[in-house]
Amino acid sequence: MTLVEPSIDLYVAWREAHAEWGPGLHEDGFGLEATDDVESVQGFQAWVARVRAGGGTSRWIVEDGRVLGGIGLRHELNERTGHIGYGVRPSARGRGVASWALGAILGEARARGMGRVLVVCLADNPSSARTIERNGGVLEEVRAEVCRYWIELGSPAAGESGVLAEEGADG
16 A cells, blocks of 8 residues: 555546445545535546645555545644544455554654644544554544544654655554
């Protein structure tokens, strides 16, 4: 697996992942808004450009040319959604994809000098809670059916570049 910047070159692979979520379902980690047109090539290009120019770091989780999901690091704290949002397509769940991607984006946050990050999930999503806890998340509180976890990052290690390397799933 690898994390890559959103790219129009992955249009077909992204559309396959998008279709798998089905209508009406929310795809965390992609920065997709209700007004975004991802059906047309032109709309997709505009959406990718907006996401890449946004106030954060957006990455797609890719394996063997397939888009497995997305993860985003907000450089500024959003009290409602935290610093990090992620989502994995249904067929790729249960094999450590989210845990791997969260660990990789935490390296990016550390390299940016962020000392700690807030990651949230719905209280009725125990899989996401376990993903956050596996990556060092400590539950602060449950507020309005949302679990708020803080992950302490410390400072970047000497020589750490923040480049996200390819690694295998964590199981």
